[in-house]
Amino acid sequence: MTRTPLDPRRPLTLRDVSEASGVSEMTVSRVLRNRGDVSDGTRAKVLEAAQRLGYVPNKIAGALASQRVNLVAVVIPSLSNLVFPDVLGGISEVLENTGLQPVVGVTKYSPQREESILYEMLSWRPSGVIVAGLEHTPAARSMLENAGIPIVEIMDSDGKGIDSVVGISHRRAGREMAAAIVAAGYKRIAFLGTKMPDDHRARKRLEGFVEGLAEAGLALVDSVFYSGGSGLLKGREITKAVLERHPDIDFLYYSNDMIGAGGLLWCLENGYDVPGKLGLAGFNGVDLLDGLPRKLATMDACRHEIGIRAAKIIAGCSQSGQIGGEVVELTPVLQPGDTIRTQ
Amino acid sequence: MTRTPLDPRRPLTLRDVSEASGVSEMTVSRVLRNRGDVSDGTRAKVLEAAQRLGYVPNKIAGALASQRVNLVAVVIPSLSNLVFPDVLGGISEVLENTGLQPVVGVTKYSPQREESILYEMLSWRPSGVIVAGLEHTPAARSMLENAGIPIVEIMDSDGKGIDSVVGISHRRAGREMAAAIVAAGYKRIAFLGTKMPDDHRARKRLEGFVEGLAEAGLALVDSVFYSGGSGLLKGREITKAVLERHPDIDFLYYSNDMIGAGGLLWCLENGYDVPGKLGLAGFNGVDLLDGLPRKLATMDACRHEIGIRAAKIIAGCSQSGQIGGEVVELTPVLQPGDTIRTQ
């Protein structure tokens, strides 16, 4: 049984365009891909026909035949974090001019979801994978290793990657923040962050922070691990809670800027002397929050730059056909703002 | 020429699994898709072999053969807007249990980019399209009309859709906000929003707002259209600017909560009597911002619900094989907060 040539609801194929323009399917294909020699007259005819019919090529068939897919899988934990949209911005900025297209998957910080999303995405045979973090399930790790395409793990450089890595050392970021706080003379320090066993970057920051304090002979006075969304309100609540428990605390280190901002607002309203008697710091360098009553101390996580560098690695590999193994460690910069007292 | 059966770098195919497990490719395919009758013994053998080899199915080939693609194209203007991640959340929540997978494209509010992203996405023959807004280029519109798959236009219900529509009336939202403001007795009112000719929803809100004022015999005293990012700082700047130009203004209507929040902070710091002498309102109902010194009046844009309803339409069509034409208009609710004075 061949197709019914008159069924108007049947999706268009190359054959329809070829018949409408009186040339072979191959020639139509060449025109639409701008590849190979086609005379100007033929090209015009074909383009006219394609446009008139409203033909949209079928990339599924194309990809199968050419064994080439212009997609890059991007796997991140969350979109509501303010952090990842910036990374994506950097990625698409670079990919835009390469013919590659990012496809985003969101894991919600679940290793299991990450595994299944990677499986799903790899089954489309993308040209590369950009995935947040170095920690994966064994199955996910082995899938990535055997995929035969460039893999870039981003955001974190504390650990061994599968192929390429672009990130910052969160451990070092934590340690440097600790150093700055200690240098400013704060002594009774608390940490406030999300209760997420699978947010390894926050964990490493905290570890580095604790190490940094230890080097100065200090230890955390208290820490709060909250669950639920990271909004201003949450920042207020946990700040209030921790300061009521330990009124003598003189520094609060938050795991992200949003809750830090909430904490800052609460402290100011309640008459705390910031940064004189109480210092505050967050993490990420979220510039949407510039414009708070006082500029919150934070550390830029190089989000945009990470996206750019990761995408460049993928784009480079996809051009050269080689696989990278590049490691890029970026350096986050402390932005002291107005919530750490100066010497 | 047949393949070289020993090349270890060749990607795995069904044939490899079938040889490794001693059954036909078809049976392997059945096992991996959980479709058709396979004995438990065979199933186990196949699964073992697939797992051992690390086989990942090739969906490209599968999709071509079955004429079925489990992808849903989602086309939105921006990810940094705080609004769209919420919509995406609703979408994936519903799609998660349907075997469908969302694929996101970002237009940056450019109709041209929207057109090319739609072209790109349609070329993968998705099961449906969810696209923000009712305004498209003629070419994009015609592509969508002829795609033969369910199309859901979201966020906006002020206008005629292509197929299904799920959204709110921004014009009405603007008008209702105007009514509330007028009812509270404010008279000298200004609007502050982004300068984006292609943000039709913001435009319609403003139009509705102006209409609403006109009904009460009022007109805008001033309006500011800024460009660049929407952060707290931007909110402060434009608020300062407009209040310096017209010190007698008694209400500021912002086109989004983020700049509204910046404006609120500025007003409080500068001793304005909010909401007594000066009222403020934003739009969106961004709950990350709950926890400001005063709760900003706003209107919930039903973002999450919109995502859910849109995804349900797509999922429904993909099950029934029919195409919808459903129109869902949700009703945004005014949240007066503490920045509109009560009677």
Next chain:
DNA sequence: TCGCATGATGTTATCGCTAACGCGGCAAGA
């Protein structure tokens, strides 16, 4: 005038998988 590179097009054979159908064998009913 011939030969041959070159440009413009068509032909053939996949790509990896699945729909649709086919075919033995075994159990239950006649």
Next chain:
DNA sequence: TCTTGCCGCGTTAGCGATAACATCATGCGA
């Protein structure tokens, strides 16, 4: 014992495009 029907699995024929090669004019230098 012989059907009948279903279960379990294999065979065949594409899906819609592209790679690679084949074909056929043309033109240009020798």
